[in-house]
Amino acid sequence: MVTISDIARLSGVAKSTVSRYLNGGSVGGDTRIKIEKIIRENGYIPNSFAQSLKTKRPNIIGTVVPRLDSYASSRTLMGIDEQLLALDYEMMILNSDRNPEREVANLYSLARQKVAGIILLATEISEEHITAFQKLQVPILLVGQQYPGIYSLIHDDEQSAYDLCQLMLKKRHRHIAFLGVTEKDKAVGIGRKKGFIKATSEYKDVKATCYETGFGIEEAQIKAEEIIRQDKPTAWMCATDNIALGVLKAAHNLGLSVPDDFSITGFGDYEIAGIMHPGLTTVNFFYQETGRTAASSMFKLVNGQLVEKVMHSQYKIIERESLDIPLGV
Structure with missing residues (x-):
């Protein structure tokens, strides 16, 4: 690995001169050209972390x-x-x-x-x-x-959940299960559930039940199979796309069809959501744009x-085949 000492020796200048150049200090034109040439020829990459500490x-x-x-x-x-x-x-x-x-x-x-x-x-x-x-x-x-x-x-977990649930209600679902996660996670565990409860509470004829599982697909699958055996919701709002995949797998294991037997929605719009069958109706949170805003x-x-102390990212509901009007309605 080429070091600053190597660059100094090959350039015929002092190590301090190379260091000054790398840190943006004043270096004569000819010396600068000479150092830049040696750096290019030897593929030297400065240690940005060390530089930031020194400067x-x-x-x-x-x-x-x-x-x-x-x-x-x-x-x-x-x-x-x-x-x-x-x-x-x-x-x-x-x-x-x-x-x-x-x-x-x-x-x-x-x-x-x-x-x-x-x-x-x-x-x-x-x-x-x-x-x-x-x-x-x-x-x-x-x-x-x-x-x-x-x-x-x-x-905007609460508002996006409210909007997604309203879409499910407009599709005439009146027996909806929310499959969420621990409330220790305030965003996913509380915010999305609050939006679900707020939307369903606006309708007198809705049976809405909240359940809890883990973040993993297998955990969600096991929990969903247990719920399906005890109850028959016509639609599921899942707190994440992974949980939605677990419910879809449960449907397959029990010989049920989505969306004929029940509809499924999620949050995240993972890449698989658009290529799986049926395509998953979900909330896209524009994660990459969120990262750019954070930076x-x-x-x-x-x-x-x-x-601003509190900033909100954008979201969009992506409607796909996993959400439909219940059969017989």
């Missing part, structure tokens, strides 16, 4: 994600990376694997590494999170969750510019 101008944004195999997380990360690159910043990613304790530990780890700011795709906000927010002397932006006094970029907002924060 006391950190250009690294730490990002904590709940899991690396999540469609929502990966798309959001793509947007963050794309925007930070345009702003001449870089991203450092730490994975919490849906472990709140590890998530908090990652916040402290990034702060110790002197990142300019931290974007947190949080699963929940615990007392430990709050303590970290108060202790760390670094700008923090929450994505997907909200906490008073902390900059937050949230998906732009963090850039403003670290540069002392004004940012």
Whole structure:
């Protein structure tokens, strides 16, 4: 690996001169050309993190994600990376694997590494999170969750759930099951359920029941089979597309057809939602655009510019074949 010392030796200049050039300092025209030529010929890539520490101008944004195999997380990360690159910043990613304790530990780890700011795709906000927010002397932006006094970029979970449920009601469904997750996750576990309850409460003839499962497809499948054996909802609102896939798998295992026997909707608009059969009616949260907005907002924060405390991402309901009018209605 080529080092600054190698570049200095090959250029015939002092190491301090190369360092000054890399950090944007004043270097004579001929010397600059000479250093640039040696860097190109040897494929030298500066260590941006080390440079930011030396110049006391950190250009690294730490990002904590709940899991690396999540469609929502990966798309959001793509947007963050794309925007930070345009702003001449870089991203450092730490994975919490849906472990709140590890998530908090990652916040402290990034702060110790002197990142300019931290974007947190949080699963929940615990007392430990709050303590970290108060202790760390670094700008923090929450994505997907909200906490008073902390900059937050949230998906409009309640309103989007309300709109999706209204669509199901307009399709004349009057027996609807909501399959959600733990209320520790305020966005997915509470916000989407509140929207569902608000919409169904506006109709006197609706039977609406809320159930809870995990985030995994298999967990949702097992829970859905149990519910189907006990009850016969004509439609399911699932808190995520993965949960919706679990319900679809349950239908297949029980010899039922979607949407003939019951309809299914989800949230996320994962890539599979549009290519599976039947196509899944779901809410698209524009995760990549959300990532770009998060990066732009963090850039403003670290540069002392004004940012709204609470920002909302956009959403759109994508209607596909999994939602239809119940047979016989």
